[in-house]
Amino acid sequence: MTTSNRHVTVWIDHREARIFHVDAESPDGKTVCAPTHHVHRHPKSEASDHPDDAHHFFSEVARELKSAERVLVVGPSTAKLQFIHYAYKHDASLEPRIVGIETVDHPTDGELVAYSKRYFAADDRMQGRPAEETRH
Secondary structure (H helix, E strand, O other), X not given: OOOOEEEEEEEEOOOEEEEEEOOOOOOEEEEEEOOOOOOOOOOOOOOXXXXXXXXXXXXXXXXXXXXXXXXXXXXXXXXXHHHHHHHHHHOOOXXXXXXXXXXXOOOOHHHHHHHHXXXXXXXXXHHOOOXXXXXX
16 A cells, blocks of 8 residues: 555544545555444433544544545445534644545445445546546
């Protein structure tokens, strides 16, 4: 893996984040799992998870995106919005590199990479950026 990646997509829900560096000939992927606890909580409790779980999960995902130049955040529900909020509040270097947020259900890895490549190609054209260069 290179130390810098131009385009990175993160598909995220409350259980996991699937991160893909889509510039390479063979895109690489990594999965970051949210913490799970087997602790019985009172049913009237507002939070079903430990309060720090989401913070630690989002922090680990943000760490995986440190080398990304441009990030697309996708997912089926509210976790993507919560991650964006986390980035705006806790990771000033990540926030300006997030170029898009899209609702995407549960694609296969191949479908997600294909979607990402189309998204970034269209975004590059709209922004007047040169086409993706081949990395050596």
